[in-house]
Amino acid sequence: xxxxxxxxEIQAKPRKRINLRQALNVNILxxxxxxxxxxxxxxxxxxxxxxxxxxAKNILLEATIVAVAAIGTTPVIVSAGIDISIGATIAVxxxxxxxxxxxxVPPALAAIGGxxxxxxxxxxxxxCVTVLGLNPFIVTLGTFLAFRGAADYLSNNNIVYAxxxxxxxxxxxxxxxxxxxxxxxxxxxxxxxxxLMLRYTRFGRHIFAIGSNEQTARLCGIPxxxxxxxxxxxxxxxxxxxxxxxxxxxxxxxxxxxxxxTPLTAIAAAVIGGASLTGGQGSIVGALxxxxxxxxxxxxCQELQLSIGFQQIVTGLIILAAVLLxxxxxxxxx
Amino acid sequence: MISGSETSVxxxxxxxxxxxRAIRKRFGAxxxxxxxxxxxxxxxxxxxxxxxxxxKSTLMKxxxxxxxxxxxxxxxxxxxxxxxxxxxxxxxxxxMIYQELSLAPHLSAMExxxxxxxxxxxxxxxxxxxxxxxxxxFRQLGRSDIPADVPVGRLxxxxxxxxxxxxxxxxxxxxxxxxxxxxxxTRKDIAGLFxxxxxxxxxxxxxxxxxxxxxxxxxxxxxxxxxxxxxxVGEGKTAQTSIDQIISLMVGRKVEDLxxxxxxxxxxxxxxxxxVAGAKKIVSASLQLRRGEVLGxxxxxxxxxxxxxxxxxxxxxxxxxxxxxxxxxxxxxxxxRWTQGVGAVSEDRKREGLAMxxxxxxxxxxxxxxxxxxPRRQKADxxxxxxxxxxxxxxxxxxxxxxxxxxxxxxxxxxxxxxGVDVLLLDEPTRGIDxxxxxxxxxxxxxxxxxxxxVLMISSYLPELMGVCDRISVMCRGVLHPARPTREITEEQIxxxxxxxxxxx
Numbered sequence: 001x002x003x004x005x006x007x008x009e010i011q012a013k014p015r016k017r018i019n020l021r022q023a024l025n026v027n028i029l030x031x032x033x034x035x036x037x038x039x040x041x042x043x044x045x046x047x048x049x050x051x052x053x054x055x056a057k058n059i060l061l062e063a064t065i066v067a068v069a070a071i072g073t074t075p076v077i078v079s080a081g082i083d084i085s086i087g088a089t090i091a092v093x094x095x096x097x098x099x100x101x102x103x104x105v106p107p108a109l110a111a112i113g114g115x116x117x118x119x120x121x122x123x124x125x126x127x128c129v130t131v132l133g134l135n136p137f138i139v140t141l142g143t144f145l146a147f148r149g150a151a152d153y154l155s156n157n158n159i160v161y162a163x164x165x166x167x168x169x170x171x172x173x174x175x176x177x178x179x180x181x182x183x184x185x186x187x188x189x190x191x192x193x194x195x196l197m198l199r200y201t202r203f204g205r206h207i208f209a210i211g212s213n214e215q216t217a218r219l220c221g222i223p224x225x226x227x228x229x230x231x232x233x234x235x236x237x238x239x240x241x242x243x244x245x246x247x248x249x250x251x252x253x254x255x256x257x258x259x260x261x262t263p264l265t266a267i268a269a270a271v272i273g274g275a276s277l278t279g280g281q282g283s284i285v286g287a288l289x290x291x292x293x294x295x296x297x298x299x300x301c302q303e304l305q306l307s308i309g310f311q312q313i314v315t316g317l318i319i320l321a322a323v324l325l326x327x328x329x330x331x332x333x334x
Numbered sequence: 335m336i337s338g339s340e341t342s343v344x345x346x347x348x349x350x351x352x353x354x355r356a357i358r359k360r361f362g363a364x365x366x367x368x369x370x371x372x373x374x375x376x377x378x379x380x381x382x383x384x385x386x387x388x389x390k391s392t393l394m395k396x397x398x399x400x401x402x403x404x405x406x407x408x409x410x411x412x413x414x415x416x417x418x419x420x421x422x423x424x425x426x427x428x429x430m431i432y433q434e435l436s437l438a439p440h441l442s443a444m445e446x447x448x449x450x451x452x453x454x455x456x457x458x459x460x461x462x463x464x465x466x467x468x469x470x471x472f473r474q475l476g477r478s479d480i481p482a483d484v485p486v487g488r489l490x491x492x493x494x495x496x497x498x499x500x501x502x503x504x505x506x507x508x509x510x511x512x513x514x515x516x517x518x519x520t521r522k523d524i525a526g527l528f529x530x531x532x533x534x535x536x537x538x539x540x541x542x543x544x545x546x547x548x549x550x551x552x553x554x555x556x557x558x559x560x561x562x563x564x565x566x567v568g569e570g571k572t573a574q575t576s577i578d579q580i581i582s583l584m585v586g587r588k589v590e591d592l593x594x595x596x597x598x599x600x601x602x603x604x605x606x607x608x609x610v611a612g613a614k615k616i617v618s619a620s621l622q623l624r625r626g627e628v629l630g631x632x633x634x635x636x637x638x639x640x641x642x643x644x645x646x647x648x649x650x651x652x653x654x655x656x657x658x659x660x661x662x663x664x665x666x667x668x669x670x671r672w673t674q675g676v677g678a679v680s681e682d683r684k685r686e687g688l689a690m691x692x693x694x695x696x697x698x699x700x701x702x703x704x705x706x707x708x709p710r711r712q713k714a715d716x717x718x719x720x721x722x723x724x725x726x727x728x729x730x731x732x733x734x735x736x737x738x739x740x741x742x743x744x745x746x747x748x749x750x751x752x753x754g755v756d757v758l759l760l761d762e763p764t765r766g767i768d769x770x771x772x773x774x775x776x777x778x779x780x781x782x783x784x785x786x787x788x789v790l791m792i793s794s795y796l797p798e799l800m801g802v803c804d805r806i807s808v809m810c811r812g813v814l815h816p817a818r819p820t821r822e823i824t825e826e827q828i829x830x831x832x833x834x835x836x837x838x839x
Contacts, residue, residue, distance in 0.1 A: 202703040209700055212689035218649065219678060219686055220701035220749070221669035280691040 030325060031273050031289035034318075035296060042300035049303055057180050061171065063295035064187045065090070065245050069262050070269035070287040071191050072238020075198065075231050076136075077270050080211040080279025081129065083232065085140040086239050086263040088147035089121040091256050093243025095151045097167070098160035098254025107165040114247075115240040121147055122236015126229040144263070151256035160254035162247075171248040183245045190241065195284035207231060211279025268315075269294055272322040294318075349412040351376040351540035352397075352428075352509045357406035359392055359564075366392040367403070368564040374509065374540040379531060381555035381572065382544045385584055385740070385768030389564040390544055394511055397542075398430045399423035410508060429502030433514040433766075435494050439487030444468035446486055447501045471500035474537070475530055492523035499530070510534065511542045516550055517766060520634055521829075528554050546766060547795075548577045562586055585770050592773050593801025598783045600804070601625035604757050605676075605788065607646070607814075610655035615641040617812035619655075621790075623757070628779060628789040629817060630803030632796065633832045638812040639792045640681055643759050646790075647671050647678045659757065672701050677750035679743075681761035681792070687746045688734050694720065695730040697745050702753045719748040724774065740771025747778065758782065760791045764798060776802050796825045808832050 043051040069086050076083045093114045100110040121143070128139040169176075170183035178185070198204035206227050209217045217224050246258050271277065272293055273286025294315055301311040350373040359367040367389045374380045384390050395401045397408070399417030408415040410426055417423035437446050444464050453463040468482040477496055486494050495515060502510055512531070516524045531554055535541055545551045551558065552572045560568040560583040568583040605623040610616060615638035623629050631639050644650040646657055648666035656663050659674050671678075680687035688697050695709075695716035716730035723744045727737055734742055743763060750758050760779075764772045779789055779802055793799045799806055800820055807817035808831040815831055 199709065200707050202705050202707055205696065205700070205703055205707050208692060209689050209696065212691045213686070215680075215686040216689045216697075216700070219647075219668060219680055221667070221672040222700070223669060280689065 028274055028283060028286045028289060030322075031286055031293055034272070034322075035289060035293050038293065038296050038300065042296070042303070046300070046303050050300060055299070055303075059292065059295050059299050060180055060184050062299065063291045064171070064184050065242050065249060065259065066262055066265050066269060066295065067288055067291035068187050068190060068238055068242040068245060069259075069266035070273075070291045071187075071194050071284050072235045072242070073266050074270045074273075074275055074282050074284055074287045075194070075204075075207050076235045077267065077275045077277060078198070078211045078279060078282040079207045079228060079231050080214070080277075081136040081228065081231065082267070082277070083122075083125060083136065083140045083235055084263045084267075085121065085125060085144040085147055086235075086242075086266055087259040087261070088144045088151065088263075089118055089236060089239040090243040090246050090259045090262060091151040092121065092147050092154070093118050093240045094247040094250070094258055095155045095160055095254035095256050097244055097247045098162040098252070099154060101162035101165060101167075101252075102160065107167050110165075111167060111244055114244045115237055118236040118238070118240020118243060119233050120236065121239070122233040123229065125236070126232030129232065130225040130228045148256075155254060155256040157256065159250075159256070162252045162254065164252050167244065168248050168252040171245055172251070183248060186241070187245075190238070191284050191288050194238075198284060203227065203230070208280055211281075213280075265294055265315075266291070268319040268322075272319065290322075350374065350409070351378075351411060352415075352542075353409045354393070354397070355407050357393065357396060357403045357408075359396060359401060359404050366564055367396070369406075370561065370564065370566050372559045372566065372569075374542060376508075376538045376540050377535055378557065379535050379541045379543055379555040381551035381558040382542055382561065383546075383548065383551055383558055383580060383584060384561035385770055388561040388584070388768075390561055391513075392564075393561070394430065394513065394542075394544070397423070397509075397511065398428055424505060427506060427508030428511070429505070429507035429509070430511045431495065431498050431502065431513065431515060433517055435491075435498055437486050437494055437498060440485055442483045443480060443486050443489070443497045443500070444482040446497055447471060447504050449501070451505055467504050468500065471504045472496075474503050475500055476533055477530070490523075491518050492520075492526060495519070495527070496530070499534075503534075507539065509540045509542065511544070513544045514546065514766065515543075516545065516547060518635070520636075524550070546768070548580055552577060552580075560584055581769055584768075585773075592769075592776060593798070594777050594780050595802060595804075596780055596784055598626050598628065598804050600627040601786060604660055605646070605790065606656075606658040607642075608656045608658075610642070610645065610657055611653050612638075612641055612645045613651050613653055614638075615812045616645060619809070619812075619814035621807060621814060621817060623788045623790055625756070625788050626783055626786045627804045628783050628791060628802055630799040630806040630820070631790065631792045631809055631814070632794075632799055632806055632828045633809035635794060637809045637832065639809050640761055642809070642814065643678060643761050643790070643792060647676065647759060649678075672753060672755070675754075675756040676759065677701070677753055677755035677757070678759040679746045679750065679761060679763055681765060683739070683742050683746060688742060690735040691733060693731050693733055694725070694727060694737075694745055697734050698730075698748045698752050701749055715752060716748075719752060723748055723751075723778070738768070738771075740767035740774075743767050743771060743775065747775065755787070757788045758790070760789065762793055763791060764793070764795065772798070796828060799828075800825060 039051065049055060073083055073086060096117045097110050097114040100113055101107065105113065125140055125143055128134050129136045171181050173181055198207065206217065206222050209222060210224055210227060214224060247254055269290030270282060270287040272290035273283060275282030275287065297314055297318065298311055301314060353373040355371045357367050357370045370389065370393055382390055392401065396403050399420045399422050415426055417426060438449065447468045448464050453460040453467065465482055472478050472480050475496060480493055480496060486497050489497065515527060519527060531541060543551060543555050555572050558569060558572050558580065559566055560580060562584060601624055603622055603624050607619050607621045610619045619642050621629065633639050641650060645652050648668050648671050659676055662674055684690060695712045698716045698719055699712045713730040720727060720730060725741050725744045727741060734745055763775055782789055791803060803820050805817040805819050806823060806828065808815045808828055810832055
């Protein structure tokens with residue numbers, strides 16, 4: 001059969017927007033439009049301060065920790081898993097980094113060690129999910145308590161202050177910072193790396209396949225268990241990096257109570273960015289935009305001097321709206 | 335008696351129970367229904383046939399209130415019928431029984447039957463009346479043997495289907511639609527279902543029967559309507575129409591030989607099972623498969639055929655015996671089987687065979703992705719298979735979930751071809767797909783055998799096994815009987831072997 005013999009309906013009419021969408025992997029127009037809309041809204045409500053470069057830099061910096069966590073947890077969500085131990089992992093890592101620096105470990109080694117601790121936490125989660133075959137929500141509910149406890153234990157329930165090192169500069173504005181602090185650039189670089197990994201490597205495509213249909217993945221010879229173990233460990237690496245940034249953000253202090261709301265905010269950012277909690281869908285760029293979106297609302301509410309409680313109500317409702325939008329776009333029966 | 339689509343249903347002396355006229359429905363650029371008309375009288379079974387994508391399910395969704403038609407009218411007992419939603423359709427007396435049953439497995443039969451219309455004493459459920467309704471419904475169906483208070487999850491599939499029909503009866507259904515009701519039933523259960531359908535027909539219900547199994551549709555229905563490309567292309571009395579005539583209407587062309595089997599020359603041995611027993615169902619299976627041949631596995635649903643295929647492919651463990659693929663034997667995994675040149679197509683496209691939410695390109699290339707993936711290359715490869723297998727789709731980036739069953743199956747098979755396997759394990763490769771796609775898959779299997787590949791094919795549809803396979807082996811209760819050349823056996827012998835000598839059920 002030749003091409004000309006194909007029935008006419010095969011020659012689908014080219015749609016203009018589809019290429020952009022495909023290039024970005026998932027429909028991220030939603031979060032982009034949302035981001036623009038809330039910026040305009042706050043720009044109108046707070047005409048003096050909101051739409052300024054300084055404010056944008058501030059939002060970027062404030063969003064960085066959640067963004068690193070959100071992009072790191074996106075592969076977990078795409079594979080139809082979930083990790084709610086993110087904040088606890090960040091806390092353990094920031095305490096560990098502070099303790100290592102106090103024991104005169106060179107900053108570079110302490111940073112690598114912090115990432116390693118994060119990876120170990122992730123491996124533990126992944127091991128429970130794959131080897132023991134437990135439900136990821138239950139596993140990470142358990143490890144969320146356990147890691148948080150470990151942070152408290154290691155720090156004696158106190159903030160651990162460490163001597164100043166270059167690590168602190170990651171999240172500070174100094175005379176040498178190029179436009180925004182290095183931590184923000186690191187976050188953007190990590191996002192680019194992970195986005196490329198998801199799109200252009202076998203491992204990345206396997207993550208989507210596992211999340212879309214694990215049975216199919218098995219049938220196609222994908223080592224599902226090993227892949228899941230790696231997905232959770234990779235998540236742990238990102239939470240580790242987020243932990244170092246949290247340590248730097250606190251000006252060189254390991255706070256065992258840090259990032260209490262981060263897991264939910266990070267998961268919400270991924271969902272706003274188009275990730276589906278039933279797996280198979282999601283994008284790094286979307287998660288990044290989702291994190292910026294949430295932070296923009298938070299900063300905007302702060303500048304309007306709305307209470308923290310009110311900010312949380314707004315954020316919560318927006319998350320619900322995002323999930324609803326997702327449901328409208330992808331009805332469960334289709 | 336076959337009439338063209340232009341002539342609508344002739345007015346019959348009594349009012350039609352259900353009448354649909356000139357129904358049109360458009361989804362975006364697709365005209366799903368383009369003027370469909372049909373009528374069913376009380377006490378009649380009407381077979382609605384057509385290839386996948388012909389518009390049967392859209393039509394039934396309009397009937398059941400799930401979609402609203404763009405144009406056209408419907409009447410029930412002569413009164414205009416315009417359901418706004420499925421609940422309104424139910425109230426008007428339209429009941430649908432889908433292939434996938436919609437029962438709450440943890441609830442009892444009687445609870446399922448009154449679900450949503452529970453009889454009440456004030457705020458409390460009236461259990462006595464609930465039970466009475468269920469018992470009456472079962473009596474109406476002539477199956478008082480079904481327990482009303484056991485969780486339906488513990489009943490057999492056939493009994494569950496009955497519970498669902500009883501639910502339709504309990505709310506006073508006038509039009510009963512059965513959508514592929516026999517696809518998961520054994521032969522004995524099918525006979526039971528047909529007896530029931532006849533009973534309901536004689537009680538004066540109007541029944542619409544949708545099936546791919548034309549023999550069955552012809553057996554149970556008095557009249558038939560054929561849909562193609564969203565139009566009514568023919569109708570008539572089943573007694574006066576042959577299956578071949580119906581098929582020609584469905585595919586819109588003369589039925590050539592559906593089974594184009596060429597002369598195959600078996601070569602070296604590629605797959606050998608010696609007295610294999612599995613953890614699930616397989617008691618003893620021995621077989622030999624050579625290059626260039628098609629081996630069919632017949633048997634009843636649940637005989638252990640799927641489990642054998644899963645064991646061969648490393649999806650289920652083997653507890654005894656030896657499976658040898660080429661020179662390899664010993665414990666295995668699907669990944670190893672793929673590298674050894676073996677690929678499998680699952681019987682369950684939705685749950686196992688395909689990642690429904692991913693694109694055609696992702697699904698075809700999934701088993702053989704390079705370390706670094708080029709999406710452009712993936713799409714180009716997929717486009718090539720789409721062209722070669724004539725997959726009807728909007729392009730390689732389209733999600734598999736939006737394809738018809740036949741086209742999904744082509745994607746599942748394309749994965750094996752893209753991987754370049756030598757041994758194809760196909761489990762019910764034509765289940766639930768239209769006649770046109772079936773013919774293409776038969777042709778493909780034949781070509782593969784000519785290209786010196788080996789095919790192992792499980793099927794519950796005997797005519798296709800007889801038409802496609804060089805040899806056939808029957809499995810009965812986990813025991814695989816020795817294979818015999820197809821020309822030396824008959825369908826009756828296969829059925830006898832499959833049901834086992836003196837076997838009950």
